[in-house]
Amino acid sequence: AQSVAQPEDQVNVAEGNPLTVKCTYSVSGNPYLFWYVQYPNRGLQFLLKYITGDNLVKGSYGFEAEFNKSQTSFHLKKPSALVSDSALYFCAVRDEEGDSWGKLQFGAGTQVVVTP
Amino acid sequence: EAGVTQFPSHSVIEKGQTVTLRCDPISGHDNLYWYRRVMGKEIKFLLHFVKESKQDESGMPNNRFLAERTGGTYSTLKVQPAELEDSGVYFCASSQDGRLARELFFGEGSRLTVL
Structure with a gap:
């Protein structure tokens, strides 16, 4: 069965510094990976996805993620963090059971705190 | 364009009572999903509707949970x-x-808060 892990409960970074949120996955077939973000009192918002193709995926709000097959990782990155990036970030993988692309398995989430 | 709307935003009930949650998807979206996050843990899939039909309800925890999507528009989770x-x-x-x-x-x- 597939799984996704976010090893850090919280990441603290100063504004202007690079931001990395880690995610590792385990799948038996092809990995279909997603990042979502939840801002305070808001629903989850899609950031980016990896289906196939280039290992570096660019998404919304200046975020990008690097798919690394050998390390089974899909870390989220932003070169220069903003205070407004403070939010809860979820990594997700498509559930391999069934044919629904919307059936995702989420990680536990990583709280990002960007300080001025 | 309106986004996905849910009601109520917060419900506090006592153990043994009934609660009904409502979801209005984006107009024209045939696929509707329910997920839940319990006690700060992972977000877990509950079920998937395609129009009014249940495509996958493998995540429903038990028979105390009932989801409907009559007419293929809004959905309720009781x-x-x-x-x-x-x-x-x-x-x-x-x-x-x-x-x-x-x-x-x-x-x-x-x-949802159950006391």
């Missing part, structure tokens, strides 16, 4: 009777096509 462990945030999401890797559009969630 918990009856509610138990303490049902407390959490229930998210609804919709998408245009459930067969492709399209993004999910989530609502703000309905927080």
Whole structure:
């Protein structure tokens, strides 16, 4: 069965510094990976996805993620963090059971705190 | 264009009572999903509708949970009777096509507190 892990409960970074949120996955077939973000009192918002193709995926709000097959990782990155990036970030993988692309398995989430 | 809307935003009930959560997906989205996040843990899939049909309900925890989507528009999720462990945030999401890797559009969630 597939799984996704976010090893850090919280990441603290100063504004202007690079931001990395880690995610590792385990799948038996092809990995279909997603990042979502939840801002305070808001629903989850899609950031980016990896289906196939280039290992570096660019998404919304200046975020990008690097798919690394050998390390089974899909870390989220932003070169220069903003205070407004403070939010809860979820990594997700498509559930391999069934044919629904919307059936995702989420990680536990990583709280990002960007300080001025 | 209106996003996914959920009602109520927060519900506080006592153990044994009934609660009904409602989700209005984005207009034209045939695919509707329910997820929940319990006690700050992972967000877990509950079920998937395609129009009015249940495509996948493998994540429904037990028969105290009943989801409907009459007419293929809005959906309701009823918990009856509610138990303490049902407390959490229930998210609804919709998408245009459930067969492709399209993004999910989530609502703000309905927080359920069972006392």
